[in-house]
Amino acid sequence: MSFDNRIHTPEGVRDIYGEELKLKNMIEDKLDKVLKSYAYDYIETPTIEYFNVFNGDKGTASSNEMYKLFDRENNTLVVRPDITPSIARCVAKYFSNEKLHLRLCYKGRTFKNLPRLHGKMNEVTHVGAELIGDDESAADGEILSMVVESMLNLGLKDFQVSIGQVDFFRGIVKSFNLDADVEKALRDAITDNKTYLIREIGHKAGIKDELLDILAGMYVNPDNDEILKKASDLADNEISANAIDRLYKVYQIMKLYGYEEYVSFDLSLISDYDYYSGIVFKGYTYGSGSPVVAGGRYNGLISKFGLDMPSVGYAFIVDELMFALAKQRVELNREANGVMVLYQNEDLSQAIKLSKALREKDLSVLLSRKSSRSSLDDYICHALNHEISKIIYMSDDIKIINAETKEEKTATVDEILGGAL
Amino acid sequence: MKYLTFALAKGRLAFKALELLEQTGITCEEMKDKDTRKLIFTNEELGLKFFLSKATDVPTYVELGAADIGVVGYDTILEEGRNLYEVLDLGFGKCRMCVCGPESARSILDSHQMINVASKYPNIAKDYFHNVRQQTAEIIKLNGSVELAPIVGLSDVIVDIVETGTTLKENGLTVLEEICPLSARVVVNQVSMKLEQERIRDIITKLEAVINGGN
Known part of the structure; x- marks a missing residue:
């Protein structure tokens, strides 16, 4: 099949113009407003980086999802699939003498070479923030509050931010002495929410049904305090207990900001990446089939670039927000002046x-x-x-x-x- | 209340799924009318919508959020490789994904030489031969009557669903290796699962109770 590719764009990328671009710009403005009001500084990193910046689980894309090219010395380069690893690289390179916390934010297009004809765009815009050098629960709370405030600013009413804690699962793996194969099978089952498989693997390992229900996200309670209490009662190991304690502290911070009604705890949220070390979260709203925002604490990421510094952050996917706002018909007030x-x-x-x-x-x-x-x-x-x-x-x-x-x-x-x- | 939309894989699976749903108190009278030309069916009282689609399209509808819940075979889920929550094994539609061929093809499998494989499931076939068997395989995508391929010499073996094995036997073919067991699964969109958590979990719990009660 041939076609006139002078006027077409390649698969997975597109032109954005007119009303749609206005909507996109307005979304970015609203996100930007929150970033500025929390005193975050913009940082720009290049669109093309060395493969090693993203490889080895440092980002969210697998190697075969990255667009790769070669420079004149035959080094492998990639067109960035996300931006957080680039920020981590910058922090390790430029801010090693920083005595206080760093608040950095960014806006940029990211590229993933996804399977064709699956209805997903390969080029999407990310807007995000990273709070670096602060390992306190108040830092987690600040990042989560910014997420909630961004959603509210956009005029979204029906949305939810689900928060998990990766150490909860880690504690269970340790206390039940699961070997690497079983851990991976259970982790995959939890990630895909395969309830029946979680039970099957869990029973073999001798994990209680009630605890498995929590890992499978089957335990639903509108009262967040109850969820945390139940989880801490069931997981009687130190690592899991500390994880729940941290979530409890974060919840208190959310109450201070007045945003507690927008968050809920979901301990089936875990991460595939070992540099995640605390809270993980995803934000959902109607009209977009995927989360519109994701983030968490990745204290192990910057050390992969040679500097040991804790970090917590979020990234909004502007294109998913565009779908959601268009479907929900949220009117962003546009001034005709x-x-x-x-x-x-x-x-x-x-x-x-x-x-x-x-x-x-x-x-x-x-x-x-x-x-x-x-x-x-x-x-x-x-x-x-x-x-x-x-x-x-x-x-x-x-x-x-x-x-x-x-x-x-x-x-x-x-x-x-x-x-x- | 927002509608929850079900995408059901056309055919036996949909029929059985509806039967199961009915036992949990979820009915769709509109759907029972065999002569209807409607594409989408509604239960206003419960705020539910149902539609039938080709099995391979069910994961697509669910991943992109056009449907909240889907009922589809595990074969399709594996082949499509979509980002979904797979929450329940319904236990019916049980069969196996197998490598089949004439008995003479067994030597090609044993010797690990390059093999020609025809299948409606190129992704499953490729994953099995490359990652599990670590054998070089030329995968040929076909769209139906895959059993023909080894008979007319298009391929050495096929990768296909085997239920009773009768078709295979009648054509001089046999199961050479089993790849994995299959059955009908309930899949859920990841966003729907969070935003409509209570309603969806309730449906799953009830379905689970019916399945376990039936055993």
Whole structure:
């Protein structure tokens, strides 16, 4: 099958424009607002990095999911599949003398070479934050609060952030002396939520049904305190008990922020990566089949780059948020405050002068010549599609037209600059 | 209340799944009408929707969230390799994924030389020969009547579902190796599982009770 690939984009990537891009930009603005209000500093890392930055379980992509290329010295490079490992690399490289905590955030496109025709995009935008150098529960709480606040800012009402703790499972593995094969089988079963398999493996290992229910996420209770209490009663080993204690502390912090109603504990959330060392979380909302945000504490990640520093963070997948907001029809308030200056040939010099003056007043001005082939209604329609509320139409006299109501009034240039808009 | 949507693999599996659901108190009268041309069926009272789809499409609907819950064979789940929660083994539709062929093909398996494999399940076949048997295999994707392939010389063996083995026997073929047992499974979208946790867990628990009661 051949097609004209001058006009098409490769599979898994696409053009984003018009209304959709406006929605995307607005989502990014809302996420950015939270990052700024918590005093995080942006950091930019390159789109292409050495393979070793991401390889060996340092990121979320497997080796065959990465786009790879070679540099002139034949080193293997990858187009970044996610950004957290790059941040860890930067921290190890530039911030080894940092005495206080680091708060870094980023926005960027990431690339994964996914199976074709599966309905997933290969290029998605991540916006995220990392709080580095702070191992306290307050740091976990800050990151989780930022996640909740971002979702609220976006106008989402039905959403949920599920929080787990990887050490809970680790403690069970240790106390039941599970060998590596059994641990892996059980871990895979929990990750895929195979309830029947969790029970089968668990029974063989002698783990109680009630505890297996918790690992399978089968124990449901709207009261978070009850979930934690039950889990700590059932897992009588020190590592698991400390894990629950940590979740309890994080929950108290969430209460201080006033966001406790948006989080729930789910001890079936574990991680495949051994550098995860504390809380793990995922955020869900209607309309997107995958989590819109994910994160956790990865105290072992930066040390893979040579500096031992704890870290906790999150990453929103902007493209999943776009699906969710579009499906839920959440209206992000868009201000239509632009101005269109519509002139006829002979008025060009006056039109440019007026536009310049309005732009100096921080207005967004679309300057356009009125073509005789298009009607005034065409221009009004165009204005409405571009967040323009007022049209200044220069013909014999100067008319200000309200794009929505189509009301007209005449005014002079001085009146317009004096605030008659 | 939001609708929970079920995607059921067309055919026997859907029929059995509906029977099982009915025992838990979940019914869909609309679906029993054999002459209907409707594609989607609703139980307004319980806030449920049902639709039938080709088995291979069920994991797709569920992964992307168009359906919350799916009922589909384990063969399809393995072949499609989607990101799903696989929460329940329904215990019916039991059969096996096998390597089959004429008895003469056994020597090719034993000698580990390069082998030609025809299958409707290229991913399962490839995974088995490459990762489990560590044998070089040329996989040929077919879409039906796979048993023909070794008979007409298209391939040495096939990888396919075996229920009773009658078709194989009648055509001079036999099960050479078993890859894994199969049965019908309930799959759930990962987001639905969190946001509709109570309703979905309730359905699973009830289904479990019916299955265990039946044994």
